[in-house]
Amino acid sequence: MTSSIHPLDLTGRVVLITGGANGIGKATARLCAERGAAVVLADLQRDSGERIAAAIRENGGQADFVQVDVRDAQQVSAMIDFVQQRHARLDKLVCAAGVLRGPWQQPEELALEEFEMTMDVNVKGVFLCAKYATPLLAQSDAAVMVVVASGAGVTGPSSSLAYGASKGGANGLSMTLANQLSQRNIRVNTLCPGNIVTGMKLSVEIAAAKREGTSIEAALEKAHQQYGIPEGVARIIGFMLSDEADYLRGNLFTR
Numbered sequence: 651m652t653s654s655i656h657p658l659d660l661t662g663r664v665v666l667i668t669g670g671a672n673g674i675g676k677a678t679a680r681l682c683a684e685r686g687a688a689v690v691l692a693d694l695q696r697d698s699g700e701r702i703a704a705a706i707r708e709n710g711g712q713a714d715f716v717q718v719d720v721r722d723a724q725q726v727s728a729m730i731d732f733v734q735q736r737h738a739r740l741d742k743l744v745c746a747a748g749v750l751r752g753p754w755q756q757p758e759e760l761a762l763e764e765f766e767m768t769m770d771v772n773v774k775g776v777f778l779c780a781k782y783a784t785p786l787l788a789q790s791d792a793a794v795m796v797v798v799a800s801g802a803g804v805t806g807p808s809s810s811l812a813y814g815a816s817k818g819g820a821n822g823l824s825m826t827l828a829n830q831l832s833q834r835n836i837r838v839n840t841l842c843p844g845n846i847v848t849g850m851k852l853s854v855e856i857a858a859a860k861r862e863g864t865s866i867e868a869a870l871e872k873a874h875q876q877y878g879i880p881e882g883v884a885r886i887i888g889f890m891l892s893d894e895a896d897y898l899r900g901n902l903f904t905r
Contacts, residue, residue: 658892661686663792664737665891666729668692668720668779669747671699673848674798677884678744679703683711685888688737692718692729693747720747720775721767723782730782740786742891745776745820746798750850753809753857765812772816773823780827784836793836796890797824801842801903809854821901828899839890840901845877878905 665682669675670691676698683689683706691713693699699715706713714736718729733740749771751764776797787793800808800817808814821840828838845851852873859869883904889895890902 656685657894658888659686660742660888660891663687663741663891664690664733664739665742665744666690666692666733666740666783667744667746668718668775669745669798670715671695671702673746673850674843674846674880674883674887675744675746676702677880678746678887679713680706681881681884681888682742682891683709683713687742688712690714690716690729690733690736692716692720694719720778721770723778726775726778727782730786734786739790740783741790741792741794743779743783743787743795744798744887744891745779745796747775748772748798748816748850750808750810750813750854752812753854754861755811757811760811765815768810768812768816769819772813773819776820776823780823784831784834787836788831788834791835792893793834794891794895795827795831795836795838796887797821797827797838797840798887799824799840799842799901801844804840804842804901805903809858825900837896837898839895839898841883841887841890842901842903843878843883844903844905845873846883846904847874847877847879851877 665687670679671693696717703713703715718725752760799821802808803814803817804821824840855869859866
C-alpha cells in the first residue's frame with residue numbers, strides 16, 4: 651500500500667527562516683506553510699514580515715513573525731527562545747538573511763563600515779543562528795539546516811568585494827557545520843542561487859546602470875526577462891528540507 655502523504659510534505663515540522671520578509675526567504679516561508687509546516691519568519695523588517703505572516707495565516711497556514719537583527723547575539727538567542735516557547739521544537743532552519751553592499755566599487759571606494767556590515771550579516775549571522783539553534787535542532791528526528799550562500803564567492807566573482815568575501819565565508823562555514831553536526835544527526839546543506847529577481851539583485855543592476863550611464867529601465871526589464879524568480883529557488887529549498895533529501899550532501903546550485 652502506498653502512503654497518501656506527499657514526499658515533500660512538512661506537516662508537523664517547525665521551520666525557522668531568517669530573512670523571511672523578502673525575496674527567497676519570503677517565497678520559502680509561503681511554500682513551507684503551504685506544505686503544512688509551522689513557520690517562524692525572522693527579519694529586521696517588521697512591517698513586511700508581519701504582513702507575510704498574516705497572509706499565511708489568512709490562507710490557513712501557521713506562521714509567526716519575530717523581529718531580529720542576526721548580527722546581535724542576544725536577539726538571535728531570543729528568537730530561538732521564542733521558537734522553543736511557541737512550538738517546543740525546531741526541525742528546520744533556513745539562513746536566508748543577507749545583504750549586499752558596495753556593488754562595482756573598487757577596494758579604495760568601499761567603506762570599511764560597509765564591508766564589516768556585510769560580513770556581520772552574511773557570515774556572523776549564520777554562525778549565531780547555528781550557535782543558538784543547534785541544541786534545539788539536535789532534539790529533532792528530522793533536523794536540517796540550509797545556509798543560503800551564492801554562486802558569487804563560491805564558483806565565481808561578485809559585483810561586490812564584500813558580498814563575494816561574505817558568501818565565500820558562509821560557504822566555508824556551512825561546509826564545516828555539515829561535518830561537525832552530522833554526528834548530532836543534523837544535516838547541513840548549502841544553497842547557491844544564481845541570478846534571481848530580488849530587491850537585492852535589482853539594486854545591483856540599478857547601480858551598474860548608473861555607473862555605466864545606461865538606462866535603468868532597460869536594465870530592470872532585462873533582469874526580469876532573464877533572471878529566475880524566488881519561488882523557483884523556494885522549491886529547491888523545500889526539497890532540501892524534506893525527507894526526500896536525506897541523502898543530499900554539500901551544495902546545490904540554482905539558475
